[in-house]
Amino acid sequence: MLLELPNYYEDHAIELQLGERVARIDPSLRVLELSGGRRVFYDKLLMATGAALRHMDVPGHDLDGILYLRTLRDCDMLRGLLQQHPHVLIVGTGFIGCEVAASARQLGCEVTLTGPDLPLAHVLGKELSEIYAGYHRGKGITLKTGVKTTAFSGAGHVERAVFSDGSTVDCDMVVVGIGVTPNIELIAEHLKIENGIVTDEFCRTDVEGIFAAGDVANSWHPRLGASARLEHFDNAQRQGEAAAKAMIGKLEAFDTVPFFYSDQYEFRLIYRGMALSWDRVVIRGAPDTGSFSAFYLKNRRVLAVCSVNRYAKSVIAAQLLHHEIDSAMLVDESVAVDHAFGK
Numbered sequence: 001m002l003l004e005l006p007n008y009y010e011d012h013a014i015e016l017q018l019g020e021r022v023a024r025i026d027p028s029l030r031v032l033e034l035s036g037g038r039r040v041f042y043d044k045l046l047m048a049t050g051a052a053l054r055h056m057d058v059p060g061h062d063l064d065g066i067l068y069l070r071t072l073r074d075c076d077m078l079r080g081l082l083q084q085h086p087h088v089l090i091v092g093t094g095f096i097g098c099e100v101a102a103s104a105r106q107l108g109c110e111v112t113l114t115g116p117d118l119p120l121a122h123v124l125g126k127e128l129s130e131i132y133a134g135y136h137r138g139k140g141i142t143l144k145t146g147v148k149t150t151a152f153s154g155a156g157h158v159e160r161a162v163f164s165d166g167s168t169v170d171c172d173m174v175v176v177g178i179g180v181t182p183n184i185e186l187i188a189e190h191l192k193i194e195n196g197i198v199t200d201e202f203c204r205t206d207v208e209g210i211f212a213a214g215d216v217a218n219s220w221h222p223r224l225g226a227s228a229r230l231e232h233f234d235n236a237q238r239q240g241e242a243a244a245k246a247m248i249g250k251l252e253a254f255d256t257v258p259f260f261y262s263d264q265y266e267f268r269l270i271y272r273g274m275a276l277s278w279d280r281v282v283i284r285g286a287p288d289t290g291s292f293s294a295f296y297l298k299n300r301r302v303l304a305v306c307s308v309n310r311y312a313k314s315v316i317a318a319q320l321l322h323h324e325i326d327s328a329m330l331v332d333e334s335v336a337v338d339h340a341f342g343k
């Protein structure tokens, strides 16, 4: 599927080479080999190979009715099946798992959502995962957390899942959302790899002429003072632009504020900034009304703001990013959020 109309590529002198995978790369000769055998020489190379789904390999993983969500086709098939109102087990409490759980529930399915952690805990931490657990339970989802799925069984088609505590859940279908791994195989032997292709803030890898961007890149972010591999399309799009500039010699550090959103039921979450670790979460507003902002702080400095159903306010709240704040003023909704800068 193309992201632009076909004439866009022609108009911009972009040659499309579709329907073939890159099979090999030889950086010493600056050449790629396509799966059909054709060789393509390059001066500069951008690795934007994204990430691949992590698959389950427990006993019974290959039964019919165990599905993954990656492509538009997966999505169409899943929607068709959910409209038949099966009992769905969703393995994985990350964004994909939680969003599929919400959609399945809204389509009238009985839903069990399972994983070792509470919903979204790995990104949003304890406080918000408890809030999201409450939202999902409130919509009628059965949460089965603190366990791993250890096996599936059924006569050809999945009928039951078994968990690490020995318990079981009967189900008509399973959707697995247990994360992705960066697609590095093509180039791994030639480049520095650490949770993806390592780049500097200009998307440059450790090999002259090779750049990386998007889900596959673990890039240095001056604003974060750390390297991070982000799995969000806003990052992929904007980092792609930065990489293109760097490739034609216009070096501009890629240092934008990370941003993503997630829709679950009527709750629209907007996250700005990036908190890799924090020492405090300050909540402004009332989560039980479905409208609040959470500020992730380290040494009183705001690292990230996660807002639910507060789009306009989240834009203003983002002004606090990287500043010290007065948390007493921040929780007080009678004080404008941008007045909460620390003394």
Ligand SMILES: Cc1cc2nc3c(=O)[nH]c(=O)nc-3n(C[C@H](O)[C@H](O)[C@H](O)COP(=O)(O)OP(=O)(O)OC[C@H]3O[C@@H](n4cnc5c(N)ncnc54)[C@H](O)[C@@H]3O)c2cc1C
Pocket (backbone or CB within 6 Å): 020, 021, 022, 023, 048, 049, 050, 051, 069, 070, 071, 096, 183, 186, 213, 214, 215, 216, 230, 231, 232, 233, 234, 236, 260, 261, 262
């Ligand atoms: C179901 C789903 C929902 C998502 N929802 C959100 C969301 O709500 N918000 C958000 O911010 N992000 C979301 N994401 C993540 C977002 O889609 C990714 O962060 C983004 O697509 C990454 O872009 P990318 O260009 O780095 O990689 P991709 O979009 O994965 O593109 C990589 C491309 O490289 C190609 N490729 C790989 N290997 C080869 C090879 N050897 N030869 C040739 N081509 C190759 C692939 O075929 C693919 O076309 C979602 C992802 C999924 C799967």
